[in-house]
Each structure stands twice: as C-alpha cells, then as structure tokens.
Amino acid sequence: MEQLIIVGAGPAGVSAALYAIRLGVTPLVIHNGIGALKKASIIENYYGLPTPISGEKLYETGLSQLKALNIPVAEEELLSIAYDNGVYQVQTSFHSYESQAIILATGAKRNxxxxxxxxxxxxxxxxxxxxxxxxxxxxxxxxxxxxxxxxxxxxxxxxxxxxxxxxxxxxxxxxxxxxxxxxxxxxxxxxxxxxxxxxxxxxxxxxxxxxxxxxxxxALGSAGSTDIAKKLGLILKDNHIMIETDTSTMLPGFFAAGDCTGGMMQIAKAVYEGAQAGTKAVKFIKNTK
The missing domain is CATH 3.50.50.60 (FAD/NAD(P)-binding domain)
Known part of the structure; x- marks a missing residue:
C-alpha cells in the first residue's frame, strides 16, 4: 500500500510531491498527460522566469524534477477513487492502488x-x-x-x-x-x-x-475532478472542490490543490496549494501511524 498518492503532475501536483519527499514521504504521482498548461503558449507572470516560457515546457520541467528525485510517476488515466475503512482505493486504466492519503491536483478540465x-x-x-x-x-x-x-x-x-x-x-x-x-x-x-x-x-x-x-x-466549464469529488461525497461549490485553508477536505487524508479548488486559475496559486497539501498530507500520515 502507498503512503501517499498524488493525482496530477501540473504545478500543484509537482509542488505537493516536492514538499512530501523533503518531509520523508515518497509519493506516487499519477497523471494522464498535460492539461490546461498546454493552452498557455506564453507565461510571463510567474516569479523566477527571466524569459517567457510555454506551459508545455514548464510541465516538462516539473516532470524532470520528479525524475531527478526518483519520485515514481505513472502515466495512467484515473477512473475512480473510493474510501473504505481508512484506505483509499484508486483505480486507473491499468492498475489498482491503495493509499493512506490522497492529493487531488488534476486541474479543472475545460470542455x-x-x-x-x-x-x-x-x-x-x-x-x-x-x-x-x-x-x-x-x-x-x-x-x-x-x-x-x-x-x-x-x-x-x-x-x-x-x-x-x-x-x-x-x-x-x-x-x-x-x-x-x-x-x-x-x-x-x-x-x-x-x-x-x-x-x-x-x-x-x-x-x-x-x-x-x-x-x-x-469558458465552457470544467469536469474531471468534480466527478471524483461527487462520488466521494465531497462538498462542491460552482463545480470546484471546497477545501479548508490547509487544503484538507471533509474526508480524512484527502487533500485537493490547484485549479480543481477554484479561485485564481494561476500557477502561483497552484504551487502554493500544492506545497500546503504535500506538507499537511505528510503530517496526517505520520499522525496515523
């Protein structure tokens, strides 16, 4: 069984993984390819980028960071997440996984x-x-x-x-x-x-x-993460997952970060929430030992 599964490898998911591994937990990152970042042909409003960069390039850089830290990555389509007796059961197009904690960072897919x-x-x-x-x-x-x-x-x-x-x-x-x-x-x-x-x-x-x-x-709306949230009984508002200030949800050990939580659809916000989720998820895991 995994300690932590992070669904999504965009800014929120990668940020969560980086903070989790620094705190002693190696997560499994599951993703199904680039999402909304692919539509960003030029990014000029993010700290530390001396020249404009494409969303696709930024996404590839994030994957390279995960690889450099030996964080396992599975490129698979997420089908469902279920919760039973303290364990999350994650079904993808290829495998079934179990985990103590989940960070949902799948973004908000536009129609x-x-x-x-x-x-x-x-x-x-x-x-x-x-x-x-x-x-x-x-x-x-x-x-x-x-x-x-x-x-x-x-x-x-x-x-x-x-x-x-x-x-x-x-x-x-x-x-x-x-x-x-x-x-x-x-x-x-x-x-x-x-x-x-x-x-x-x-x-x-x-x-x-x-x-x-x-x-x-x-602006045709969003889907994907909300379907998972609805099946788990999480609270939604305007098709976004409602989270506490620490990115936790009403389910123990289930956190959400990035565009799927609404608010500013910005990289800076996703990176912050990812860091918060990674930190809080590790704390949850260590407190449940």
Whole structure:
C-alpha cells in the first residue's frame, strides 16, 4: 500500500510531491498527460522566469524534477477513487492502488471547443484564461464562448480592459441578469467557425453572418475532478472542490490543490496549494501511524 498518492503532475501536483519527499514521504504521482498548461503558449507572470516560457515546457520541467528525485510517476488515466475503512482505493486504466492519503491536483478540465479551425488560433486569439491573457486584448473587441456563471465571470474580468465584450452562448438561450451584465453583450447565435490571416479576426455563424473580433475566451466549464469529488461525497461549490485553508477536505487524508479548488486559475496559486497539501498530507500520515 502507498503512503501517499498524488493525482496530477501540473504545478500543484509537482509542488505537493516536492514538499512530501523533503518531509520523508515518497509519493506516487499519477497523471494522464498535460492539461490546461498546454493552452498557455506564453507565461510571463510567474516569479523566477527571466524569459517567457510555454506551459508545455514548464510541465516538462516539473516532470524532470520528479525524475531527478526518483519520485515514481505513472502515466495512467484515473477512473475512480473510493474510501473504505481508512484506505483509499484508486483505480486507473491499468492498475489498482491503495493509499493512506490522497492529493487531488488534476486541474479543472475545460470542455473542448468544437468550432471549425479553432485549434489553429489557440494562443493566437483564442485563450482559456481571462486573468492570464486579458492584458493582451486591451481596447479590443473580445468574446466569451460559454453560457453560465463561468462565462460571466470571465467577461467581468475582461470588461474593464477590452473595448467591447460579448458572451456567445452558441445557440443556448441562457438568460443573464441585465443588472449584472453592465456593458457586456450577449449573442445567442450558433457559431460555425473562426478565421483570420495569422491570428483570430472573425467569427462565422451558422446563418452565414460574420462578426469581426480580436479575441475569443473559452469558458465552457470544467469536469474531471468534480466527478471524483461527487462520488466521494465531497462538498462542491460552482463545480470546484471546497477545501479548508490547509487544503484538507471533509474526508480524512484527502487533500485537493490547484485549479480543481477554484479561485485564481494561476500557477502561483497552484504551487502554493500544492506545497500546503504535500506538507499537511505528510503530517496526517505520520499522525496515523
């Protein structure tokens, strides 16, 4: 049986592993490849990076750190986590594991964007984080692809920066409170594709009409970690796992860190929560001997 399993190898998961091993517990890190970091073409707002770095490069650096410290890593898809009599049973696509403690750091998976040609403009007009990339769209026309509270939140982040902000519900008839929208517009037309020369320049709708736009932020919600949390009976708020200030949850020995806990979807926040989770998980393990 493992002492500690960390699910996720992004900033939160790697940070948790680094702190755990320094405190005497070697965790098993399970991950299923790069997540939201893959969408970050340029990172410029993280301490200690003298030049911009891609999210993919940062992710690879984290894996290299784990390897250098001989921390075991299993690249497997997480299927389920169950809790029974003080033991966590972890089922992946290849193996079954048991562990005293769990740190869930799987991030918050965004629903995939299905617009034609969309992949071509990721990092060149299409973004997945208003806080991260809103600065690059000052005084420009931007849109939010989504139809719920997450989309409205991203729109509110962009509103003071952009020239105009429009929420595209893609055919869904979500009704937003007009008193909350302010100057934010809502477009219910169904989208067909995006286009532009070297970067995003327009959106085409299914009715054949076209709208010029400088940027499109995807806010279609999150999944993955919440499914695990729901099955374990953990408390969720806005599809994020509710944690205490020390990253613990209502289940003994179960901790969560990073984007799956909500708040700022930033690397700095994920690294801090990962360090906190790694430290507290080790304390829990040693106290239950």
């Amino acid at each position: 995939p964007i299905t617009l034609k040609e969309a992949k071509k403009y990721e990092g060149n007009g299409i973004s997945y984080c208003a806080v991260c990339d809103g600065f690059f769209f000052r005084n420009k026309n931007v849109g939010i692809l989504g139809n719920g509270d997450y989309a409205l939140h991203e729109a509110k982040v962009l509103e003071p920066l952009a020239k105009a902000v429009t929420i595209f519900t893609n055919g869904l008839t979500e009704t937003f409170d007009s008193s909350v929208l302010g100057n934010i517009q809502v477009n219910h037309k169904k989208l067909l594709s995006v286009g532009g020369e070297n970067s995003l320049e327009w959106i085409t709708f299914e009715d054949g009409s076209k709208l010029n736009i400088d940027g499109l932020f995807v």
